[in-house]
Amino acid sequence: MKIAVLVKEVPDLEALVKVAEGGASVEVEKKRCLSFFDEIAVEAALRAKAARGGSVVAISAGAGTGVEAVRRALAMGADGALLVDDPALGGADSLAVARALAALCRREGFDLVLAGRQATDDEAGLIGPMVAELLGLPCVIGVTALELEDGAARVSRETDRGTEVLRTPLPALLTAEKGLAEPRVPQVMGLMKAMRAQPPKVTLAELGLEAPAPTPVAGYRGPAKRPPVKLLEGEPATVAAELVKSLREEARVL
Amino acid sequence: MSIWVLCEARAGGYRPATLELLSQARRLAAAAGGPVVAVAVGDDAGAAQALEGAAHRVVTVQGGHLSPYAADPWVGALGDVLAAEAPRLVLFGEGTRSRELLPRLAARLGAAAFTNALGLEWDGGFLLTRPVYGGKAYQTIRCGEGTCLAAFRPNSFDGGAAPVPETAFGEVQAAAVPNRVEVLEQLPRESRRVPLTEASQVVTGGRGLRAPENLALLEDLADALGGAVGVSRAVVDAGWADHAIQVGKSGKTVSPALYVVAGVSGAVHHTMGMDTAKVVVAINTDPKAPIFAYADYGVVGDALQVLPALTAAVRKTAG
Numbered sequence: 001m002k003i004a005v006l007v008k009e010v011p012d013l014e015a016l017v018k019v020a021e022g023g024a025s026v027e028v029e030k031k032r033c034l035s036f037f038d039e040i041a042v043e044a045a046l047r048a049k050a051a052r053g054g055s056v057v058a059i060s061a062g063a064g065t066g067v068e069a070v071r072r073a074l075a076m077g078a079d080g081a082l083l084v085d086d087p088a089l090g091g092a093d094s095l096a097v098a099r100a101l102a103a104l105c106r107r108e109g110f111d112l113v114l115a116g117r118q119a120t121d122d123e124a125g126l127i128g129p130m131v132a133e134l135l136g137l138p139c140v141i142g143v144t145a146l147e148l149e150d151g152a153a154r155v156s157r158e159t160d161r162g163t164e165v166l167r168t169p170l171p172a173l174l175t176a177e178k179g180l181a182e183p184r185v186p187q188v189m190g191l192m193k194a195m196r197a198q199p200p201k202v203t204l205a206e207l208g209l210e211a212p213a214p215t216p217v218a219g220y221r222g223p224a225k226r227p228p229v230k231l232l233e234g235e236p237a238t239v240a241a242e243l244v245k246s247l248r249e250e251a252r253v254l
Numbered sequence: 255m256s257i258w259v260l261c262e263a264r265a266g267g268y269r270p271a272t273l274e275l276l277s278q279a280r281r282l283a284a285a286a287g288g289p290v291v292a293v294a295v296g297d298d299a300g301a302a303q304a305l306e307g308a309a310h311r312v313v314t315v316q317g318g319h320l321s322p323y324a325a326d327p328w329v330g331a332l333g334d335v336l337a338a339e340a341p342r343l344v345l346f347g348e349g350t351r352s353r354e355l356l357p358r359l360a361a362r363l364g365a366a367a368f369t370n371a372l373g374l375e376w377d378g379g380f381l382l383t384r385p386v387y388g389g390k391a392y393q394t395i396r397c398g399e400g401t402c403l404a405a406f407r408p409n410s411f412d413g414g415a416a417p418v419p420e421t422a423f424g425e426v427q428a429a430a431v432p433n434r435v436e437v438l439e440q441l442p443r444e445s446r447r448v449p450l451t452e453a454s455q456v457v458t459g460g461r462g463l464r465a466p467e468n469l470a471l472l473e474d475l476a477d478a479l480g481g482a483v484g485v486s487r488a489v490v491d492a493g494w495a496d497h498a499i500q501v502g503k504s505g506k507t508v509s510p511a512l513y514v515v516a517g518v519s520g521a522v523h524h525t526m527g528m529d530t531a532k533v534v535v536a537i538n539t540d541p542k543a544p545i546f547a548y549a550d551y552g553v554v555g556d557a558l559q560v561l562p563a564l565t566a567a568v569r570k571t572a573g
């Protein structure tokens with residue numbers, strides 16, 4: 001069984017983010033890692049391989065980014081990695097990235113494509129289902145359990161309405177939710193080896209794709225600053241009464 | 255310049271997230287000069303009469319294969335309707351359905367796509383705002399000439415825009431599209447509460463509650479407020495509560511009018527799931543806890559004592 005995992009390299013959660021004066025751009029500290037849900041997808045892919053045999057390939061697309069993400073997947077035990085690396089993907093919208101990933105998946109051919117439910121930076125959750133649609137594959141998002149059968153996958157997921165157990169024919173694209181699999185910590189040897197890996201790169205032109213227009217960003221701003229917190233101390237009953245009064249009369253949310 | 259809203263039915267009417275999007279669409283349409291079109295598919299079309307006044311046009315998409323909801327037939331049906339009408343904007347309320355439908359429709363239509371958005375304005379063009387880098391910055395995007403699909407967090411807009419004087423109702427028969435994903439089991443979540451991501455009041459607790467039985471204190475306050483209960487990652491990892499109600503990076507993102515958070519230290523993991531709440535009340539024994547930097551009101555004290563006192567005070571005012 002040939003398995004692809006779509007992975008994204010994102011700024012670490014602790015990375016400093018600074019909006020430039022005037023809001024024309026944003027500067028992000030270069031502390032990068034494999035996105036949280038993608039790491040779960042890699043683990044799920046490795047377990048699927050352990051159960052059914054085959055191979056796991058980590059795939060990422062970006063403008064000079066993605067190497068760290070696929071190296072992490074390699075360190076965890078992925079058999080190979082591929083990158084779409086093209087300057088035109090810098091600032092490109094999700095559909096352009098999805099088209100690049102889909103083209104590479106189509107060229108390679110996979111029985112199962114896994115991805116994270118969303119990336120931790122933009123939390124958009126667009127890439128997985130977009131790639132599924134572009135490849136004409138059935139798609140289940142937010143998978144919390146995966147069991148492979150012959151030519152099909154049995155999966156569970158949480159929706160707004162409750163829990164569902166579904167069966168999809170393969171090939172299919174599934175996106176990983178927390179709970180699907182606990183990502184393993186790579187062994188030191190694996191990390192060392194992955195650090196030196198130079199995954200093959202392809203450009204958009206090599207995939208027969210045109211350079212996309214960048215997302216029309218009008219500007220950035222920092223998060224709205226809250227006024228300094230009003231700290232209340234004292235007897236719980238007194239504090240609670242005072243707080244409820246403020247929430248009613250000052251904040252007007254009760 | 256038409257603005258479409260995908261309408262999701264609930265309890266004989268429509269989701270509050272749907273109604274606030276329709277309201278914002280009417281507000282923008284008045285400035286941008288285009289009709290608001292409400293589109294409801296399958297079972298969601300049943301209550302369409304309730305949309306009288308909410309949009310200039312209501313389009314119901316019918317077909318036996320559209321009920322109950324399944325992604326493949328819905329993507330097929332909505333894809334056909336949107337391709338034929340080429341609206342400028344299509345608005346969705348964030349939820350599991352928008353997460354499934356929006357990206358696939360965008361891929362099918364070649365449309366621009368944005369999720370998790372919080373703001374939509376008009377200044378001669380449509381401007382959309384969404385958080386990036388886990389909410390450490392907000393990005394404003396100028397929507398282009400083509401179709402743009404956008405999903406918004408519930409509670410992003412006021413619901414009070416004036417109704418339109420006249421609503422035209424129309425029906426579209428969708429071509430049959432097979433559903434490839436088979437439903438083997440469905441276990442509906444039994445809850446008397448509003449869904450966590452849509453609630454106007456959310457009460458969240460963390461490890462500071464000390465034992466799983468103390469989560470009942472969150473339930474009591476949520477009941478008094480008429481809101482929903484959330485928990486921190488630590489509580490889920492400890493096995494005290496289900497991941498379905500986790501707030502934060504690896505859980506849900508909430509944007510309520512009032513967010514009460516007790517016994518949570520305030521790591522980025524948590525705050526990126528709640529920092530767009532309008533008013534935040536934090537309860538923590540440690541006056542230096544980072545959560546107070548994200549709060550409007552802070553109570554330095556033990557959650558086990560403060561929560562019941564707060565519940566009593568809320569009930570007293572309500573009663």
